Each structure stands twice: as structure tokens, then as C-alpha cells.
Amino acid sequence: GNSVTQMEGPVTLSEEAFLTINCTYTATGYPSLFWYVQYPGEGLQLLLKATKADDKGSNKGFEATYRKETTSFHLEKGSVQVSDSAVYFCALSDLSNTGKLIFGQGTTLQVKP
Amino acid sequence: EAQVTQNPRYLITVTGKKLTVTCSQNMNHEYMSWYRQDPGLGLRQIYYSMNVEVTDKGDVPEGYKVSRKEKRNFPLILESPSPNQTSLYFCASSPGGGNTEAFFGQGTRLTVV
Numbered sequence: 001g002n003s004v005t006q007m008e009g010p011v012t013l014s015e016e017a018f019l020t021i022n023c024t025y026t027a028t029g030y031p032s033l034f035w036y037v038q039y040p041g042e043g044l045q046l047l048l049k050a051t052k053a054d055d056k057g058s059n060k061g062f063e064a065t066y067r068k069e070t071t072s073f074h075l076e077k078g079s080v081q082v083s084d085s086a087v088y089f090c091a092l093s094d095l096s097n098t099g100k101l102i103f104g105q106g107t108t109l110q111v112k113p
Numbered sequence: 114e115a116q117v118t119q120n121p122r123y124l125i126t127v128t129g130k131k132l133t134v135t136c137s138q139n140m141n142h143e144y145m146s147w148y149r150q151d152p153g154l155g156l157r158q159i160y161y162s163m164n165v166e167v168t169d170k171g172d173v174p175e176g177y178k179v180s181r182k183e184k185r186n187f188p189l190i191l192e193s194p195s196p197n198q199t200s201l202y203f204c205a206s207s208p209g210g211g212n213t214e215a216f217f218g219q220g221t222r223l224t225v226v
Contacts, residue, residue: 004155032212043117043203044156044217051212089155095211099144099163100171103155 023090136204
């Protein structure tokens with residue numbers, strides 16, 4: 001079945017460091033791919049998405065490229081800030097017409113001043 | 114403002130005492146889902162609904178019920194809660210059944226003692 005695997009956390013970085021959070025997926029068909037962010041005490045917010053191969057999603061300085069050949073959707077940011085501290089979830093859309101998203105286990109990012 | 118609203122945000126209850134978590138969306142979305150979030154497991158779909166009076170089981174439906182009598186509301190019912198249902202619950206809505214993003218509520222942290 002479809003699945004998403006994220007790198008284990010927590011990830012601790014200093015402010016202005018470069019961020020990569022790895023995400024790989026297994027899927028039949030051509031799902032859309034998403035990154036959601038969960039700030040402390042809040043719900044999930046969509047950070048960015050890509051709907052087909054080679055699409056690049058971007059938002060708030062974060063980027064991820066839909067790589068079909070490596071089945072990956074790694075999240076990157078060139079210079080993180082303390083305010084980026086959160087849990088990041090990679091997800092794909094299940095194409096079974098249920099509205100379901102399949103999530104990775106989440107990666108906690110802590111950015112220190 | 115487009116949003117998904119869940120209540121309550123926090124709930125502590127005792128084993129076997131029936132409870133309902135409410136969810137409402139104001140985006141006229143057809144699809145709604147309930148997820149539970151557990152450490153190391155990401156989010157898993159409990160139940161989903163494709164429209165009024167149309168509901169079906171997700172990946173972890175045991176011990177839960179739902180109803181969809183109106184398009185905007187999708188309550189989650191625990192008839193006889195048990196400690197293994199202690200978790201963080203999210204309601205989500207989406208405009209379509211596949212390849213579309215989901216919009217999430219703020220979450221309900223449930224503790225069953």
C-alpha cells in the first residue's frame with residue numbers, strides 16, 4: 001500500500017542554518033505530495049504542495065521538489081529561524097476517493113538562537 | 114474566515130463514559146475526516162465522509178462512531194472510551210476525494226483514565 005517515510009527527529013539547528021528534512025514515499029499512481037507544519041499547541045497547516053513530477057512547491061522560504069525517479073519530496077530551507085521550530089509532516093494524497101492523506105511520522109525541528 | 118472548528122480542545126474523561134467531539138467547517142466541503150495523532154505514527158484516518166449521510170471506515174475505526182447529518186458538521190463519538198484512545202484528534206475537510214489538500218481543525222487532546 002501507499003506509505004510515507006520521514007527522517008527521524010528531533011532535528012536541532014542553530015538560527016540561519018540550512019535545513020533538509022528527508023521524505024520518501026511509496027505509491028501507485030500519481031498522488032499529490034504535501035508538507036504540513038504543526039506549531040506548538042496548534043493544528044496542522046499546509047506549508048506547500050506539489051501535484052505532479054518535477055513540480056516545486058514553495059512557501060515562506062521552504063521548498064520541496066516532487067522527484068518521481070527517486071520517489072522523494074525533501075523539504076529544504078536555506079536559513080532557518082527560531083520561529084520555524086515545529087513538527088513537520090510529509091504526506092501524500094490517497095487516490096481511493098476517500099479524502100485521505102497518508103502521513104509520515106513527523107519530524108520535530110528545534111531552532112536555537 | 115475559512116476554518117474547521119473542533120470542540121473541546123482538551124478533555125479528560127473516565128473509561129466507559131460516552132463522549133462526543135464536535136467538528137464544523139464553513140467551506141462547504143464535501144469530504145470530512147477524523148484522524149488521530151500518536152507519537153511515532155503520524156496521523157491515521159479513523160473515519161471519513163464523502164457527503165451527507167455517507168460515511169465509511171478509515172484505517173483505525175475500532176471504538177469510534179461518526180455521523181454526517183449536515184454538510185458542515187461531522188461529530189466523532191466514543192461510546193465507551195478506553196485508555197488506548199488517549200490521543201490527539203484532528204478533524205479535517207477537503208473539497209475533493211483525491212489529490213486535494215485537507216484543512217485541519219486545532220485538535221482535541223483526549224485523555225481517558
